[in-house]
Amino acid sequence: MNSLSYVTVDVFTSTRFEGNPLAVMSDARGISDAAMQKIAAEFGYSEVTFVLPPENPENTARVRIFTPTMEVPFAGHPNVGTAYVIARQGELFGRPVGDTLRFEEKAGLVEVALQRSEGRVVAATIRAPRPLEIEGTIPDTVIAGCVSIDPGSICKKTHAPVFVSVGLKFAVAELESLEALAAASPNLNGFQDAARTTAGSHDFSLFLYVRPAATPWKIRARMFAPLDNVIEDPATGSASAALSAYLVSLLPETDISQHVTIEQGVEMGRRSIIELDVVKKAGTVTDVTISGSCVPVMKGEILLQD
Known part of the structure; x- marks a missing residue:
């Protein structure tokens, strides 16, 4: 019986069994789309990745990202984790891996820069593949219905709940306090109603956050996507990137570089730290x-039917 090798890593953490787990199939040649989806469902992680040779030989690889229910065009932690796994291998499809990688994805070309310490790869930086996109606002009652909170706990001093994207779309909403954030509990019926009633949304992934007044660029967040079989995600790089870009876009300054730190997964016992840098030019x-x-966690083989 043939087999498919995999490695799992915890992403956005240096502590094993924290952060966001990811399974990487670093040579997925010959695996069908249907098999990829079934493997993703079997792992049950928020995403898994399948690495294929690039269509353009100037790039490093073609990377396909699957949640338990669907393929997505882009996501943050799968790119960071996949780059880490490939770098630790040292080579991919017979070619050495350098310090800069380029992944072909459905959302576009994703550039990755590796970070090393004492010669070992420890982290990675990726660039969002698409410009910031801002879509329609979302009624407070829809957000509240998704996570069983009082609509009055939604803070609209900076913005109303809204859809934003830099490659993958999320509903984002600010809450008044950490207590309100901790009280959020996903309601499947609420998410189904939200997906039905919000314009242009086939799905509904909700990113909630709190900004401390003293340190507004150190954000605490939670992400829920039960319609995608992800009740709660420990770390969501694509949502963090979209939110950070959106908040910087609202600043009065026309030219600014802003560093943002987002802490996520605390309520799940899987604390994650996501570091972001946003550049704004000419508004x-x-x-x-x-x-x-x-940090690496497991490796093994998936048995394939002959």
Whole structure:
């Protein structure tokens, strides 16, 4: 019986069994789309990745990202973790791996810069593949219905709940306090109603956050996507990037570089730290990078039917 090798890593952490787990199939040649989806469902992680040779030989690889229910065009922790796994291998499809990688993905080309300490890869920085996109606002009652909170706990001093994306779309909403954030509990019926009633949303992934007044760029967040079989995600780089880009876009300054730290997964017991840098020029966000550490956890083989 043939087999498919995999490695799992915890992403956006330096502590094993924290952060966001990811399974990486670093040579997925010959695996069908249907098999990829079934493997992703079997792992049950928020995402798994399948690495294939690039269509353009100037790039490092083609990377496909699957949640338990669907393929997605881009996500943060899968890119950081996949780059980490490939770098630790030292080579990919017969070619050595350098300190800069380029992944072909459905959302576009994703650039990755590796970070080393004492010669070992410890972290990676990725660049969001698409410009910031801002879509329609979302009623407070829809957000509240998704996570069983009082609509009055939604803070709208900076913005109303809204859809934002830098490659993958999320509903984002600010809450008044850490207590309100901790009280959030996903309601499947609420998410189903939200997906039905919000314009242009086939799914509904909700990113909630709190900004301390004293340190507004050190953000605490939670992400829920039960319609995608992800009740809660320990770390969501793509949502963190979209939120950070959006908040910087709202600043009055026309030219600014802003560092943002987002802490996520605390309520799950899987604390994650996501570091972001946003560049705004002439009033437009031009660049968003997502950085995080990784730690290896498991490796093994998936048995394939002959």
